[in-house]
Amino acid sequence: MPDDRRLISDLTLARATVDRAAEYRGDEEWLRNRRIDPNSKVLQVTQGAVLVRGDSTLAFMDAPDVAPDVPLTFLGLENDVAYFSMAGLTDGDLLYTEGAFWSDLRAIGSTLSDRDAGLVVSAIALDNWSRTHVRCPQCGEPTLMAEAGWTRTCPADGTSHFPRTDPAIIVLVIDRQDRALLGRQSRWEPGWMSTLAGFVESGESAEAALRREVLEEAGIRIGGEETDIAYLGSQPWPFPNSLMLGYHAWTDDVDAVPDGDEIVELRWYSRDEMRQACESGDLLLPPQVSIARKLIERWYGSALPGNWGR
Ligand SMILES: [Zn+2]
Numbered sequence: 618m619p620d621d622r623r624l625i626s627d628l629t630l631a632r633a634t635v636d637r638a639a640e641y642r643g644d645e646e647w648l649r650n651r652r653i654d655p656n657s658k659v660l661q662v663t664q665g666a667v668l669v670r671g672d673s674t675l676a677f678m679d680a681p682d683v684a685p686d687v688p689l690t691f692l693g694l695e696n697d698v699a700y701f702s703m704a705g706l707t708d709g710d711l712l713y714t715e716g717a718f719w720s721d722l723r724a725i726g727s728t729l730s731d732r733d734a735g736l737v738v739s740a741i742a743l744d745n746w747s748r749t750h751v752r753c754p755q756c757g758e759p760t761l762m763a764e765a766g767w768t769r770t771c772p773a774d775g776t777s778h779f780p781r782t783d784p785a786i787i788v789l790v791i792d793r794q795d796r797a798l799l800g801r802q803s804r805w806e807p808g809w810m811s812t813l814a815g816f817v818e819s820g821e822s823a824e825a826a827l828r829r830e831v832l833e834e835a836g837i838r839i840g841g842e843e844t845d846i847a848y849l850g851s852q853p854w855p856f857p858n859s860l861m862l863g864y865h866a867w868t869d870d871v872d873a874v875p876d877g878d879e880i881v882e883l884r885w886y887s888r889d890e891m892r893q894a895c896e897s898g899d900l901l902l903p904p905q906v907s908i909a910r911k912l913i914e915r916w917y918g919s920a921l922p923g924n925w926g927r
Contacts, residue, residue, distance in 0.1 A: 633735025635693035676717030690766025702740035742855035836874035
Protein backbone atom coordinates (compact mmCIF):
# COMPACT_ATOMS: atom_id res chain seq x y z
CA MET A 618 0.00 0.00 0.00
CA PRO A 619 1.54 3.40 -0.95
CA ASP A 620 2.24 5.85 1.85
CA ASP A 621 -0.55 8.38 2.18
CA ARG A 622 1.07 11.59 3.40
CA ARG A 623 -1.93 13.88 3.11
CA LEU A 624 -2.96 15.51 6.39
CA ILE A 625 -5.62 13.58 8.31
CA SER A 626 -8.84 15.55 7.88
CA ASP A 627 -11.14 13.91 10.44
CA LEU A 628 -9.35 14.47 13.74
CA THR A 629 -12.19 14.49 16.25
CA LEU A 630 -10.96 17.24 18.58
CA ALA A 631 -9.48 19.40 15.81
CA ARG A 632 -12.95 20.21 14.47
CA ALA A 633 -13.96 23.79 15.18
CA THR A 634 -16.25 26.12 13.30
CA VAL A 635 -16.71 29.02 15.72
CA ASP A 636 -14.98 32.32 14.89
CA ARG A 637 -12.79 33.07 17.93
CA ALA A 638 -13.38 36.79 17.27
CA ALA A 639 -10.37 37.74 19.41
CA GLU A 640 -10.91 41.42 18.60
CA TYR A 641 -13.79 41.49 21.13
CA ARG A 642 -11.87 39.99 24.06
CA GLY A 643 -10.83 43.43 25.29
CA ASP A 644 -14.08 45.22 24.40
CA GLU A 645 -15.82 45.49 27.81
CA GLU A 646 -18.93 47.21 26.47
CA TRP A 647 -19.46 44.65 23.71
CA LEU A 648 -18.96 41.80 26.21
CA ARG A 649 -21.41 43.37 28.70
CA ASN A 650 -24.06 43.66 25.98
CA ARG A 651 -23.55 40.07 24.90
CA ARG A 652 -23.92 38.85 28.49
CA ILE A 653 -27.44 40.28 28.68
CA ASP A 654 -28.36 39.11 25.17
CA PRO A 655 -30.82 36.19 25.48
CA ASN A 656 -29.27 34.57 22.38
CA SER A 657 -25.85 34.26 24.05
CA LYS A 658 -24.95 30.81 25.36
CA VAL A 659 -22.84 29.67 28.31
CA LEU A 660 -21.11 26.32 28.66
CA GLN A 661 -20.11 24.81 32.00
CA VAL A 662 -16.98 22.69 32.10
CA THR A 663 -14.97 21.38 34.99
CA GLN A 664 -11.87 19.21 35.21
CA GLY A 665 -12.11 17.72 31.72
CA ALA A 666 -15.88 17.17 31.83
CA VAL A 667 -18.71 19.03 30.14
CA LEU A 668 -22.43 19.34 30.86
CA VAL A 669 -24.45 17.49 28.19
CA ARG A 670 -27.95 16.19 27.53
CA GLY A 671 -28.98 12.62 26.71
CA ASP A 672 -28.89 13.30 22.96
CA SER A 673 -25.16 14.19 23.08
CA THR A 674 -25.76 17.91 22.70
CA LEU A 675 -24.23 20.47 25.02
CA ALA A 676 -26.41 21.73 27.87
CA PHE A 677 -25.95 25.46 27.35
CA MET A 678 -27.35 28.05 29.74
CA ASP A 679 -28.73 31.33 28.47
CA ALA A 680 -26.18 34.03 29.33
CA PRO A 681 -28.66 36.34 31.15
CA ASP A 682 -29.33 33.48 33.63
CA VAL A 683 -25.75 33.65 34.88
CA ALA A 684 -25.17 36.14 37.72
CA PRO A 685 -23.28 39.24 36.49
CA ASP A 686 -20.39 38.70 38.94
CA VAL A 687 -19.54 35.21 37.63
CA PRO A 688 -16.47 35.55 35.36
CA LEU A 689 -17.08 34.22 31.86
CA THR A 690 -14.62 33.29 29.14
CA PHE A 691 -15.55 34.41 25.62
CA LEU A 692 -15.09 31.47 23.24
CA GLY A 693 -16.33 33.00 19.99
CA LEU A 694 -19.17 33.77 17.61
CA GLU A 695 -21.23 31.73 15.20
CA ASN A 696 -24.25 33.03 13.27
CA ASP A 697 -24.10 36.10 15.51
CA VAL A 698 -24.55 33.97 18.65
CA ALA A 699 -21.86 34.60 21.29
CA TYR A 700 -20.56 31.56 23.17
CA PHE A 701 -19.03 31.76 26.64
CA SER A 702 -17.80 29.31 29.24
CA MET A 703 -17.35 29.43 32.98
CA ALA A 704 -13.75 28.65 33.88
CA GLY A 705 -11.96 27.78 37.09
CA LEU A 706 -15.14 27.17 39.09
CA THR A 707 -15.28 24.99 42.15
CA ASP A 708 -18.05 22.42 42.66
CA GLY A 709 -20.02 24.86 44.79
CA ASP A 710 -20.12 27.43 41.98
CA LEU A 711 -21.53 25.11 39.34
CA LEU A 712 -25.12 25.64 38.28
CA TYR A 713 -26.80 22.36 37.57
CA THR A 714 -29.15 22.38 34.62
CA GLU A 715 -32.19 20.15 34.81
CA GLY A 716 -31.89 16.96 32.75
CA ALA A 717 -28.18 17.49 32.09
CA PHE A 718 -25.22 15.42 33.29
CA TRP A 719 -21.43 15.60 33.27
CA SER A 720 -19.60 13.68 30.59
CA ASP A 721 -15.87 13.22 30.06
CA LEU A 722 -14.68 14.79 26.80
CA ARG A 723 -12.89 11.55 25.89
CA ALA A 724 -16.24 9.74 26.03
CA ILE A 725 -18.43 12.35 24.36
CA GLY A 726 -15.92 13.97 21.97
CA SER A 727 -16.64 11.92 18.86
CA THR A 728 -20.42 12.33 19.09
CA LEU A 729 -20.43 16.14 19.36
CA SER A 730 -21.03 18.38 16.36
CA ASP A 731 -18.06 20.22 14.82
CA ARG A 732 -19.14 23.47 16.48
CA ASP A 733 -19.58 21.90 19.91
CA ALA A 734 -16.35 19.90 19.75
CA GLY A 735 -14.40 23.09 19.08
CA LEU A 736 -16.15 24.99 21.88
CA VAL A 737 -15.60 22.26 24.45
CA VAL A 738 -11.92 21.70 23.67
CA SER A 739 -11.17 25.42 24.10
CA ALA A 740 -13.33 25.70 27.22
CA ILE A 741 -11.70 22.71 28.93
CA ALA A 742 -8.16 23.79 28.04
CA LEU A 743 -8.82 27.31 29.41
CA ASP A 744 -10.49 25.88 32.52
CA ASN A 745 -7.47 23.63 33.21
CA TRP A 746 -5.13 26.59 32.77
CA SER A 747 -7.16 29.07 34.87
CA ARG A 748 -7.53 26.75 37.82
CA THR A 749 -3.77 26.05 37.97
CA HIS A 750 -2.55 29.62 37.36
CA VAL A 751 -4.34 31.50 40.10
CA ARG A 752 -1.06 33.00 41.36
CA CYS A 753 1.62 35.02 39.61
CA PRO A 754 4.69 32.90 38.79
CA GLN A 755 6.93 35.95 39.34
CA CYS A 756 5.76 37.18 42.76
CA GLY A 757 3.06 34.80 44.03
CA GLU A 758 0.25 37.38 44.20
CA PRO A 759 -3.24 36.19 43.13
CA THR A 760 -3.77 36.89 39.41
CA LEU A 761 -6.88 38.43 37.85
CA MET A 762 -8.71 37.25 34.75
CA ALA A 763 -8.42 39.65 31.76
CA GLU A 764 -9.14 39.66 28.00
CA ALA A 765 -12.38 37.73 28.54
CA GLY A 766 -10.52 34.78 30.05
CA TRP A 767 -7.57 34.59 27.63
CA THR A 768 -5.06 36.34 29.89
CA ARG A 769 -4.34 36.54 33.62
CA THR A 770 -2.64 39.63 34.98
CA CYS A 771 -0.77 40.31 38.22
CA PRO A 772 -1.96 43.46 40.03
CA ALA A 773 1.32 43.66 42.01
CA ASP A 774 3.90 43.69 39.20
CA GLY A 775 1.73 44.19 36.11
CA THR A 776 2.84 41.02 34.32
CA SER A 777 0.48 39.24 31.92
CA HIS A 778 0.24 35.46 31.71
CA PHE A 779 -1.17 33.53 28.79
CA PRO A 780 -2.75 30.08 28.42
CA ARG A 781 -0.07 27.50 27.78
CA THR A 782 -0.12 24.63 25.34
CA ASP A 783 2.38 21.80 25.73
CA PRO A 784 3.40 20.21 22.41
CA ALA A 785 3.79 16.44 22.34
CA ILE A 786 4.67 14.15 19.46
CA ILE A 787 2.72 10.99 18.76
CA VAL A 788 4.02 8.56 16.18
CA LEU A 789 3.20 5.30 14.46
CA VAL A 790 6.55 3.63 13.70
CA ILE A 791 6.57 1.48 10.54
CA ASP A 792 9.29 -0.96 9.43
CA ARG A 793 10.50 -1.72 5.88
CA GLN A 794 8.10 -4.68 5.66
CA ASP A 795 5.28 -2.18 6.27
CA ARG A 796 4.49 -3.50 9.75
CA ALA A 797 3.36 -1.09 12.48
CA LEU A 798 4.76 -0.92 16.01
CA LEU A 799 2.41 -0.63 18.97
CA GLY A 800 3.34 -0.42 22.62
CA ARG A 801 1.68 -0.84 26.00
CA GLN A 802 2.24 1.64 28.78
CA SER A 803 2.91 0.22 32.23
CA ARG A 804 -0.37 1.60 33.61
CA TRP A 805 -2.52 -0.06 30.90
CA GLU A 806 -4.23 -3.47 31.11
CA PRO A 807 -2.73 -6.23 28.93
CA GLY A 808 -4.24 -6.02 25.42
CA TRP A 809 -4.39 -2.21 25.36
CA MET A 810 -1.82 -1.01 22.82
CA SER A 811 -1.17 2.30 21.10
CA THR A 812 1.35 4.44 19.25
CA LEU A 813 4.40 5.92 20.99
CA ALA A 814 4.24 9.48 22.30
CA GLY A 815 6.09 12.00 24.41
CA PHE A 816 6.46 15.67 25.21
CA VAL A 817 8.69 18.00 23.22
CA GLU A 818 11.36 19.26 25.62
CA SER A 819 12.59 22.84 25.94
CA GLY A 820 14.81 23.82 23.04
CA GLU A 821 13.92 20.73 21.02
CA SER A 822 12.30 20.45 17.59
CA ALA A 823 9.30 18.15 17.15
CA GLU A 824 11.32 15.89 14.83
CA ALA A 825 14.18 15.60 17.35
CA ALA A 826 11.66 14.79 20.09
CA LEU A 827 10.16 12.08 17.89
CA ARG A 828 13.56 10.44 17.26
CA ARG A 829 14.49 10.70 20.96
CA GLU A 830 11.21 9.29 22.27
CA VAL A 831 11.20 6.34 19.87
CA LEU A 832 14.81 5.51 20.78
CA GLU A 833 14.15 5.88 24.53
CA GLU A 834 10.90 3.95 24.66
CA ALA A 835 11.55 1.26 22.03
CA GLY A 836 15.30 1.21 21.26
CA ILE A 837 14.43 1.95 17.61
CA ARG A 838 16.27 4.43 15.38
CA ILE A 839 14.13 6.28 12.86
CA GLY A 840 15.72 6.39 9.37
CA GLY A 841 17.82 9.38 8.39
CA GLU A 842 16.17 10.19 5.04
CA GLU A 843 13.85 13.19 4.62
CA THR A 844 11.11 10.76 3.63
CA ASP A 845 11.42 8.77 6.89
CA ILE A 846 9.19 11.16 8.87
CA ALA A 847 5.77 12.31 7.64
CA TYR A 848 3.72 14.90 9.54
CA LEU A 849 0.01 14.04 9.32
CA GLY A 850 -1.75 16.62 11.48
CA SER A 851 -2.35 17.85 15.00
CA GLN A 852 -5.17 17.98 17.49
CA PRO A 853 -5.59 19.64 20.87
CA TRP A 854 -5.70 17.18 23.77
CA PRO A 855 -6.76 19.23 26.79
CA PHE A 856 -5.80 16.66 29.47
CA PRO A 857 -4.65 19.06 30.72
CA ASN A 858 -3.07 21.29 28.02
CA SER A 859 -1.40 19.32 25.24
CA LEU A 860 -1.25 19.69 21.50
CA MET A 861 -0.57 16.32 19.87
CA LEU A 862 1.56 16.47 16.70
CA GLY A 863 0.91 13.29 14.72
CA TYR A 864 3.45 11.44 12.55
CA HIS A 865 4.27 8.27 10.71
CA ALA A 866 7.98 7.40 10.87
CA TRP A 867 9.96 4.62 9.19
CA THR A 868 12.85 2.55 10.54
CA ASP A 869 15.33 -0.11 9.37
CA ASP A 870 15.41 -1.56 12.90
CA VAL A 871 13.25 -4.52 13.82
CA ASP A 872 14.43 -5.30 17.36
CA ALA A 873 12.07 -3.22 19.47
CA VAL A 874 12.97 -3.29 23.16
CA PRO A 875 10.60 -1.68 25.67
CA ASP A 876 12.26 0.66 28.15
CA GLY A 877 10.54 -1.31 30.94
CA ASP A 878 9.55 1.89 32.67
CA GLU A 879 7.03 3.80 30.58
CA ILE A 880 6.58 1.03 27.96
CA VAL A 881 6.41 -2.60 29.08
CA GLU A 882 5.41 -4.36 25.86
CA LEU A 883 6.05 -3.73 22.15
CA ARG A 884 4.83 -5.60 19.12
CA TRP A 885 5.05 -5.33 15.34
CA TYR A 886 1.81 -5.98 13.46
CA SER A 887 1.21 -6.74 9.80
CA ARG A 888 -2.22 -5.61 8.59
CA ASP A 889 -3.58 -9.16 8.76
CA GLU A 890 -2.24 -9.62 12.27
CA MET A 891 -3.73 -6.37 13.45
CA ARG A 892 -7.15 -7.05 11.98
CA GLN A 893 -7.26 -10.55 13.48
CA ALA A 894 -6.10 -9.32 16.89
CA CYS A 895 -8.75 -6.57 16.87
CA GLU A 896 -11.48 -8.97 15.78
CA SER A 897 -10.59 -11.54 18.44
CA GLY A 898 -10.42 -8.89 21.16
CA ASP A 899 -6.76 -9.68 21.91
CA LEU A 900 -5.85 -6.13 20.86
CA LEU A 901 -7.76 -3.08 22.05
CA LEU A 902 -6.96 0.19 20.28
CA PRO A 903 -7.40 3.72 21.66
CA PRO A 904 -10.82 5.32 21.03
CA GLN A 905 -11.88 7.23 17.89
CA VAL A 906 -11.47 10.55 19.70
CA SER A 907 -7.67 10.06 19.83
CA ILE A 908 -5.14 10.97 17.14
CA ALA A 909 -3.42 7.62 17.90
CA ARG A 910 -6.43 5.78 16.47
CA LYS A 911 -6.38 7.90 13.31
CA LEU A 912 -2.64 7.33 12.81
CA ILE A 913 -3.16 3.55 13.09
CA GLU A 914 -6.17 3.52 10.75
CA ARG A 915 -4.38 5.71 8.20
CA TRP A 916 -1.63 3.05 8.00
CA TYR A 917 -4.16 0.19 8.01
CA GLY A 918 -6.20 1.79 5.22
CA SER A 919 -9.67 1.69 6.80
CA ALA A 920 -11.52 1.47 10.11
CA LEU A 921 -10.62 -1.24 12.62
CA PRO A 922 -12.92 -2.79 15.23
CA GLY A 923 -12.51 -2.53 18.99
CA ASN A 924 -11.90 0.22 21.54
CA TRP A 925 -10.40 0.60 24.95
CA GLY A 926 -13.20 0.21 27.48
CA ARG A 927 -15.08 3.43 26.65
ZN1 LIG B 1 3.23 39.25 40.16
